[in-house]
Amino acid sequence: MMYDVHEPRVLIVGGGLVGLTAALFLRYHGVPSLLVERRATTSPQPKARRINIRTMELFDQIGIGETVLDAARDLSAHQAMAAGPTLARATRLPFTLPGGMPDWAAITPSTACLCAQDLLEPTLRTLATERGCDIRFGVECTEFTQDTTGVTATLRSADGDPRRMRVSYLIAADGAASPIRERLGITRSGRGTLGRAVNVYFHAELSNLVRGREFNLCQIENDRAPGAFMSVDGARRWIFSTSHDIDRPVRDWPRALRIAIGEPDVDLEVVSVLPWEPGMFVADRYRDGRIFLAGDAAHVMPPYAAAGANTGIHDVHNLAWKLAAVLRGAAGPGLLDTYHTERHPVGWFTADQSSVRTADLRTLAHRSTDGTPLADPIAMILGQRYPSGAFIDDDSPHTLTHLDLTGQPGTRVPHLPLPDGRSTLDLPGPGFALLTGPQADHWQLSKRLPDALRETGCAATPPDASSTERRADHRIPPRPRTYVHTLDEKWCVAAGITRSGALLLRPDQIVAWRTPTAPADPATALDSALDRILAEPQKR
Known part of the structure; x- marks a missing residue:
């Protein structure tokens, strides 16, 4: 094994949305970092799509907001919600908030957007590389130890020898299963698993069918194929999510999709079928010595308005300036304790609120599943x-x-x-x-x-x-x-x-x-x- 000659100050493990934005935020603050991701490339799945106002404020702060909006241009007109017995017969729902519609220009200079994760991640990766971040895909962190002065990590690429490196701090943005969190023995609390569902990602030319009724989410209200469609590009790429008959064979999904669409002869191709379990799991500690959990490694929550992804981005925005201040000697090490102190309550509250939101688009912002009082959606994003x-x-x-x-x-x-x-x-x-x-x-x-x-x-x-x-x-x-x-x-x-x-x-x-x-x-x-x-x- 050998040590790197030019060692970064922070190692980021995980190359998803949270890891990539961590690299960008650290770079903004002048902190050299290395990001490693065991996958060979960014996510091929659309996954999270909503980039909320607060996240866009943070992107605007570091000068990448316009680039993200450009990547989101295909869905710029697809902000509405819709519902009906089939996609063909669905109508738009009026957009309401409990406190009424705000004057957006009075509360923020930024604009929220929809951008599929398989478009946003490559965009962030390119931006990070252009700004001088060290981004390495196809590299896995296989071992790590920490002491009072730093973290020693072993990195292995698919075709290379293990390499040991020394850093001051490590950010674990390695997902819900987080091997780093598990290795540290950090327990999680929360409401636990909240059910089962499946996302069917498919291709079908439906732009003519939805023209004039463009939507972000479309709720399908029938007994044979209930669920919701999500626009990925508003034309050919779509996701159908449902908790009904989720164990059906892959070969049977085209028929179910055509029932939900309401067009028996529509030509479509199923790209993937991904079962998943919505749930609430929040790490009891966001910090262990010189190692910090962020994103899904720290908090798993149901996909209400992509709250998990956005909250994870906010995590590393909070952490980046604190690491920079401590590394520069402008702050004491106790400042890093405030990462958990500040972000854990926000992660818990956001995950809990996401867990009790109903799946019904007609009552999403107005009714909880168990009587838990709901925070105002805008206050949840901007006002915590x-x-x-x-x-x-x-x-x-x-x-x-x-x-x-x-x-x-x-x-x-x-x-x-x-x-x-x-x-x-x-x-x-x-x-x-x-x-x-x-x-x-x-x-x-x-x-x-x-x-x-x-x-x-x-x-x-x-x-x-x-x-x-x-x-x-x-x-x-x-x-x-x-x-x-x-x-x-x-x-x-x-x-x-x-x-x-x-x-x-x-x-x-x-x-x-x-x-x-x-x-x-x-x-x-x-x-x-x-x-x-x-x-x-x-x-x-």
Whole structure:
């Protein structure tokens, strides 16, 4: 065996949506990583398709949102739900939310989309490679050990000798069965298995049949072949999902599909038949020393609006800036404990909410299977609040019965369009940002303030990269030069501060600290807040 000469700081095991986005987020923060995936290529199955608003906000932050939207163009008109006795006779359902339809432009600058996983994964892989990420498919992590200073992993390719490498940390994004989680002995809790189902992926030219009634999901309401159709490209690629007669032989599925379609002579080809079991299984620990679980390795949940995939992407967005800060020496190692503290409650709540949503598209957002109160769907995506973690709580109220983002620490910063066309969401990252009210002279005049913020910011390229490499790496957004942003009174009202107050934003757009009015010594107060947030001892 041999050691790599140029060793990355983080090893990512798993090349699905979560692993690939982990590599991209780490690259954004200047952390070199290596991703290994035992499969030879990305997933051939459409699987998850919904890319929610919060995920698109994160993609926009690192500059890949437009590329993802371009990959999703085939389904751009297929956002509706439909239902009927057959696909041919189905009609669109009115789209309603418990609290009514929001003003989307007022709550987010980003746009959700539908993009089949077998299109999104190659897109992310290409983006990661273009940005300098080390992505290796056909390579398996066969062994790993950890100690107080790092992780030693053994990697094996199909046609090569085992190779041992040393990294600082490991991210396990290796799926629901997660060999890494099992090896660590991390148990899981939750509602368990919730039934059985099957997804039939097939090809059939149905664009003429659905024209004018384009849909994301179409519920089939008959006794012979009940289930739901999912659009993969809106024309020829489709998935039929059902929990009815799931053990029928593969040869019998074309007949069942034609009954559900309502066209007995339609020409179709069954590509695959995949039985699966919806369920809720959440890891009891997201961290074991220097190893972190993310995505399905950390939480398995029913496929309500692709909540599992999106939540996994949010996991690694939370983790990436923390790893970067610790690796740069800008934060204490205790900051990494907040990954579990913050993400485990969100993973549990999202998995539980997904588990009690009915399968009936007519009541999906309005009724639970067992009487569990349902969170507002938009609040579930954008409005969750961490109960504790890398922020300073101010005991302000918060609810998930509607979208409640008013600057509470532990929540995503409220979106407010800025005069230059940006959003308040664009101000943090890769470092921290301080947003102040218009009476901000005392903040701006503090010479120590920019230094305090700069210490916590993360370079866009690795700290040891040469100046030539930094100049050549034009695809990575540059480190921001402005750390303090003065906003107007409208912002103050939205953020719960006075004209002299301020919000400190983490690199992941989460409010870390709120001071409704200016402290007597702003620089000292900010330094103290940063020390607490970044798990560092008081140094000043």
